[in-house]
Amino acid sequence: MLDYTAMILAIGPELWLAATALIGVLLGAVLKDKFNALAFKFGALVLFAAAAFSLMNYQGGEAFNGLVRTNTFVNFAKFVSYAIGGVTLLMSEGFLKRHNTIRYEYALLTIFASLGIGMMLSAADLMTLYMGVETLSLSSYVMAAFHRDSIRSSEAGLKYFVLGSLASGMLLYGASLVYGFAGSTEYVAIAAAEPSVGMMFGMVLMIVGLAFKVSAAPMHVWTPDVYEGSPTPVAAFFATAPKMASMVVFANVMYTVFGGVIEQWQLILSIIAALSMIIGSLGALTQTNIKRLLGYSSIANIGYALVAVAAGQEFGAGPLLVFMTLYVIASLGLFAGVLSMRRRGGMVEGVNELGGLMRKRPWLAIALSVLIFSMAGLPPFGGFFGKWEVLNAGLDAGLLPLAVILVLASVVSLGYYLRLIKIMWFDEPTEKFEAIDGSVTFTVIASAVLTGVVFLVFIYQLSGWAGNAAAGLPI
Amino acid sequence: MGGFPILSAMTFLPLAGALIIMIVRAATAGSRDETQAGSEGRTALMAGLIISGATFLVSLAAFAYYNPAEPGYQLVEQYRWYQNISYKMGVDGLSIALVLLTTFLTPICLLASWNSINKRVTEYVVAFLVLETFMIGVFTSLDLVLFYIFFEAGLIPMFLIIGIWGGPDKIYAAFKFFLYTLIGSLFMLVAVVYMYQAAGSSDFEVLENYEFARSAQTWLWLAFMASFAVKLPMWPVHTWLPDAHVQAPTAGSVVLAGVLLKMGGYGFLRFSLPMFPDASHLFQPVMFALAVVAIVYTSLVAWRQTDMKKLIAYSSVAHMGFVTLGVFSFNEAGVQGAIFQMLSHGIISGALFLIVGVVYDRMHTREISAYGGLVHRMPIYASLFMLFTMANVGLPGTSGFIGEILTMVGGYQASSWAAFGAALGVIFSAVYMLTLYRRTVFGQITNPKLNAIKDMNRIELICIVPLALLTILFGVAPNLIFNITEGSALRVLNLMAGG
Structure with a gap:
């Protein structure tokens, strides 16, 4: 029944x-x-x-x-x-x-x-x-x-x-290989099956497909263009x-289907993570369109998150949730900030259009700065703890080289995050943005308060929730 | 202390004040027009002065409750925060002295900005108050993660202060300052994570008693060194400092030289020595070499400078070399001398930057060649300048002497060669400081613009005279400081010896 x-x-x-x-x-x-x-x-x-x-x-x-x-x-x-x-x-x-x-x-x-x-x-x-x-x-x-x-x-x-269809094709082909060699499409059955070379082939193809969907390097090229x-x-x-x-x-x-063969994919994911961090932060340095810049910055951030994935279920599951939650909230706020860049009836997307925002719309500028610093993982804002958790996970799993790359990529990424801050705070004001719907401004400020302040003080709460959630994964 | 969290109150008072100033400004934004911008700025500065003055009083109160006879951490507040990280505050002799320096210098900085900062004054005050919170937090936190948060967060307001109110090349200087410091501290972050995982806690007292493996110590020591060497700054990673100093507004330079540099020395004493004693011993010769190079090389560089602020900036690097020398001599004289030198340099270099600021506000140039013969027009200025020149050279009777002689005594016990090198630096410091003084103050007035220059006004005197008094006071009665710091200096050495 x-x-x-x-x-x-x-x-x-x-x-x-x-x-x-x-x-x-x-x-x-x-x-x-x-x-x-x-x-x-x-x-x-x-x-x-x-x-x-x-x-x-x-x-x-x-x-x-x-x-x-x-x-x-x-x-x-x-x-x-x-x-x-x-x-x-x-x-x-x-x-x-x-x-x-x-x-x-x-x-x-x-x-x-x-x-x-x-x-x-x-x-x-x-x-x-x-x-x-x-x-x-x-x-x-x-x-x-x-x-x-x-x-x-x-x-x-x-x-x-x-490009997405190609990636879907890879995912499907990988899945079919895994099915062929494991004899089942069910996660549990695959996890229980004897690993074989064919299955590893399938796994790699699936990783490629999924990496495309999360826009991890080297499957990232669509991201800036699409954004x-x-x-x-x-x-x-x-x-x-x-x-x-x-x-x-x-x-x-990775955890439930291929959790038993972590030694087979940890290196692959580490390389993907390292590449994403490097390409994302270097690529963003020269961008002048803010949406492209955010696209590259998302590649870099996905790289950080992949460090947590590569650390394996035991160490990485909770930190992944903490990091991603803080990241998407900050991301939401920043895109809301882009939505508020409107002038003479049209949207503007150049980075320089933010010039002197501090003089014209101080609260918006402060909120965006908090979000930017939070995304850069700089204390005292909540985003720091996302990075802290990921670093902890990486070092727990013994991925010291990845931790060092993460740190270096953070320095590089500060190059473009600081440029945004510089434009907003130091440059001479450009024309004032037109007033925008309340919901957008509210989103910017709310997400800034959330990532910047609330999740700084109450980070233990978020971390606790994420830890409990991660505990629900089958071992 | 009936459980009142006086350290938290002291730390977050400026931040709260900054928030109030921002909210008041936002609330009155509608009724404001351009003509009132000036008076609004003065109001904000006044509010900032009151808040930072109140913070100073609170820090004095905390000092009153502090018992110098006890070597450990006092006035401790502890709340469980996150994972095994606590919100833990407390002070010992070393940190209370640096806290007092911070809270003492901040109101002076704000007052010194009274006439020199004319644009975006409210934001300036807010940035300064936020910076004060982070600076105090660095010295009062007793948890490594909490310390790291304050340590790194301080970059943001300082970045804004240099970048908004700085000189012509401010953007370059601000970025250089930020990125240099950041790259060092991120390596420290990796080390922090490692220590946290190894010891299962980030509490200072736990970490001090945890024995890290020898091989791990080396790497941890290097990671911390990466951060503190940039901050202190040590040769060869000092190059951000002259840029930052030259471009920063006067008050920014004061707080940079007065407090931010001290975080490096504080870090060595708080972490490197007690937590990684083996590695510290291992690297002692390297640190001595770097210290001597810093002292001799930057003194020579300072001699050749044509910009007054740059000269003092390089002299700061040289004087910080004495701190390194003292810290790594691992004996009481050296460590006490290093702490004393940090405090004394905080006062003297702060005062010297203010001194430069005085003439810069009038002439808008810091070129040494643009001056000369100031003594004819500015006698008070000339005499105060004289005092601080002598203090910077290390003349007996001023606080500069005590710090230098003690660090050299300590250094001599550990390595006579290092002390010899450092002594060379003392001679060079006389060369460049006296040259600076002679060229700006003595001689005939060659620059016709100088004919109309006025002597120091009341605000400038209020800023500088207290510093002058302290310089002499600590020079004559150094025990005032040694009594406070003795306990913690011995404690550091005991921890190093494994006790």
Whole structure:
């Protein structure tokens, strides 16, 4: 006798997202343009509810004969991703309205993307994993090209699609190899299977596919282009909710599927991490477009997070959650900051447009500075503890060279973070930005307060939550 | 002490004050127009003076509760914070002395900015108060991670102070300052993580009694050295200092020379010696060599400078060489001398930067050749300048003498060659300081602009005279300081000896 209640609870948030997304499609068909503005509130509400849902059944459960299995580790990531997805949706409304592209499809795509996030996080089977990854990716391709009249946006969408499909192909091929040699697609069965050369081949291909999704070097090249070309709120979404989720999925796959053969992949992940840190921080040095700069900085930050993944489940799982949570909140705030760079009816994206922001909008400048320093991992802001945890994990696992590279990359990254600070604080003021919707300013300041101050004092709380969540992973 | 967290109150009072100033400014932003900008700045400066003055009083109160007869940490506050990291504050003789130096210099810095800072004054005051919190925190924290947070956080306000209110090349200097210091301290961070994992705690008292393996000590010592050598600064990583000093506003230079450099010496005494005694012994010859090179080489460099501030900056590097010499002589005279030298140099170099600031505010140049014959127009200035010149040279009767002679005595016991090298530096310091003094103060007035120059005004006197009095007081009665620091100096040496 199947326990339907437990099953439904296990995939509750995803069922909810799928159902509401379909209702949204129906509403859109009936209400047509009248639904456009409403859809954003609707979508945000749906996502916040999904976040709450993922907390309700935080301990997790199993469904569909082991196709889906959740635990606290993935539920933590689900909660953060859904909540942040909801915030990006609220932030987007004003931007799209001003660009005359406010359409309900955008909100629905965000919900569908979140559905993909939920599925890949809940996956306990390679098939579910692939389905989730693809649901997220396909929604993302469309979102990247959402400004269909803009050449840059279409280009971003196409680039993302072509490269993303290639990566998906790698992931699928890797998964099929693993299936062929392990004899099952279920995580548990693969983990129990005798490792073989073929399976390792499959694993490497899967790593390549997943590394693309988290934009780790050397599979990172799409990131700056897509961030730059996509409409800013879309880039804000890409940089936050899917990043958090993909990173945790990456870790989940490495820990639960290949946890037994860590000596086989620790070096690969260390190299990917080192390359990401180096390429990300060096690449960002010369950028003049703030979205590209943030793209490169996200590559570097993913590199730091991968240090935690490479440290293995025992040491790295908790720190990964702490680091990624602090990172995505800071990222959200910075992208909200980019959204507030509006002048004479148009958006500006040059780094120099921030010139003298301290004189014109002091609170915005202070909040952005806090976020930047926090992302740079400089004390006394919360982001420091993200780095602290990752460094701890790396040294615990004996990855001293990675720790040294992390430290050196941090110094290099300060080069461009400080340049932003310099532009905002030292340079002569440029023209004042136009006033922007309250939700955007609120997001900037709230995320600055959250990463900069709240999670400095209450870091033990976040760390405790993450530690408990990591303890939910099967050993 | 009925459990009142006086150290926390002292540490965070400036930060709280800075927040209040910011909020008040934001609240009154609507009713303000450009013409009132000046008066608003004065109000902010006044508020900053009151807050930092109050902090000084609180630090005096803390000092009153401090018992110099006890060598250990006192006034300890401890709360469990995060993992095995505690929020732990406390002071011993070494740190209370440096705290007093900090809280004493900050109001002077703000007062010295009264006329010289005219743009974005509110932000300036806020930056200074935030910096004060971080500086005090460095000396009062008894947990390695907490220390690291304060140590590194101090970079941000100093970066802003140099970058916003500095001279023409300020951006370069600010970046150089930040990146140099950061690269050192990030290596320290790796070492901090290692120590934390090895000892299972980041509490100073635990770490002091934890015996790190010999091989690990070497690496940890080097990582800490990377940070403190940049901060102190030691040759050859001192090159950020002249740039930072020259570009920083006067008050920025004062606090940089007066307090920030001392963090390096403090770090050596607090971490390198007691926690890694084997490695310290191992590297003693290297440190002596670097100290002597710093003293001799930078003294010679200072001699050739044409910019007054740069000259004093190089002289700072040389004087910090005495601190290194004293610290690594591992005997009481040396360590006591090093602590004394840090305090004395904090006062003297701070005063010298203020002295330069006085004429810079009037003439807007720091070129030595632009001056000459100041004694004819500025007699008070000339006499105060004389006093600090002599103190910097190390004339008996001034505090500079005590620090130099004791570090050399300590150094001599450990290595006579090192003391010999350092003694050369004393001679050179007389050469460059007297040259500077002769060329700026004596002679005939050659630059016609100098004819109208006015002697020091009341604000400048209020800033400098207390420093002058302290210089003489500590020169005549050095026991005032030695009594405070003796306990902790002996404690450091005991810990080193494994006791």
